[in-house]
Amino acid sequence: MIDGKLLNDIAMHKAVKTVKLYRKLCNSYGIPCNRIIGVATAAVRKAENREQFLRLLTSSTDINFRLLSGEEEASYAFKATIYSLNIHEGIIVDIGGGSTEIISFRNNSIINSISIPIGSVVATETFLGKDSIAPDCLAHLEDYVGKMLKEQSWLWQEKSRTLIGLGGIIRNLGKIHRKRIEYPINYAHNYEMSIDDFNTIYEELASLDLKSRRKVKGLSSKRADIIVGGLAILKAIISICSPSHIVTSGFGLREGILFDYIAGTNPRVKFKDALSFSLRNFMELYGIRKNHAKHVCFLALSMFDQLKPLHNYGDDVRKLLEVASLLHDIGISISYYEHHRHSFYIILNSRLTGLNHRETLLTAAIAASHSDDNFKEDWQRRYEKILLPEDIELWEKLSVFLKLAECLDRSEMAVIKSLECQVLGDTVKIQTIRDGDAELEISLANEHSNTFRKAFGKSLSVT
Incomplete structure (x- = not known):
């Protein structure tokens, strides 16, 4: 590519041809040349004829290129x-x-x-x-x-x-x-x-x-x-x-470059951390019903926090329940029927940033388990190279919190405003604070008493 300290003619014209192809692809998506960010890096930086090459690129493609240090x-x-x-x-x-x-x-x-x-x-x-x-x-x-x-x-x-x-x-x-x-x-x-x-x-x-x-x-x-x-x-x-x-x-x-451009041109974009940034984008992209998702998340985390003596998990695990709760219905973007399975697939393959592979897998499995139907995919054996020995127990316990939270907002009207959880001997009592009739929600939640006992070894009473 470089003859001595010069970019040779063959390399320069090959680069121009390649950029023209990308410009054509961008134009086919309705992106004009003035919206394309062009940069050049080390090979051009070290070449003595870099200015000549950059002028050739710009004149041939109508894209302005900036030489990066x-x-x-x-x-x-x-x-x-x-x-x-x-x-x-x-x-x-x-x-x-x-x-x-x-x-x-x-x-x-x-x-x-x-x-x-x-x-x-x-x-x-x-x-x-x-x-x-x-x-x-x-x-x-x-x-x-x-x-x-x-x-x-x-x-x-x-x-x-x-x-x-x-x-x-x-x-x-x-x-x-x-x-x-x-x-x-x-x-x-x-x-x-x-x-x-x-x-x-x-x-x-x-x-x-x-x-x-x-x-x-x-x-x-x-x-x-x-x-x-x-x-x-x-x-x-x-x-x-x-x-x-x-x-x-x-x-x-x-x-x-893309992140820098977004942050510099859109003051509404606030970067907190990689996961929050990505999660917000996915909720927008897949049209998730935010009010329902956020309320289910609130209820699930409320149970997680108040019942910590039953599980002793920390913030790293709490994060998984939070993400799974917010994305549990993401599979509806494919189809309402069997949407819990679609949720598993989308989350696992979504390139959600801020989670490692194990965390992404667990989040997908927790989200997929929110449905009344048991999540019967053979995911545990298929992904055993990623999982830790204690992860199946973790999945079972967090899945219970999400199942209950989904039931407690079954009408998607946020009738249940908050929860008060108590561990009384062999029984866990969850008292709902309501603003309206919540008979359906409470009845559905109590149907998971056996699942709760299996995960935590205690009876469940939701009132």
């Missing part, structure tokens, strides 16, 4: 992370083709950052080549990256932080791992893997020639030539900062 790339990577993951402290590593951005953050603020002028493409072309890889060349590359970072004391002063990986190389790493362990959810975002598993995959890929790498399950043939170079950069960073584990992000520069 390394600091701006890091900032967008950071925004993509905090707006999509419920992780408040760690190291972000965004490996591109021509540069790598590394950001240390805490409490949703950048503490330190650096952009180094080497990415997977540059590493491959400069140190490795694209076929068989000599061990001494690989060691030289790792050492080169390490020397670039040796003055950054903030990288090694704090150990055992989460490393969040952005970019196609790290997403592909996660996909290889998921294929290897037969992981039941094919979703890159918020996927976790250990450092030992990373080392195993890295060493294996480095030992293979290009033809053999292309046969590795999960590895994109388009990245088979450059993945070892990208992972060598990651290996060098891991050797310095000693993270506890790796979390792959499905969000990156593109989403960071």
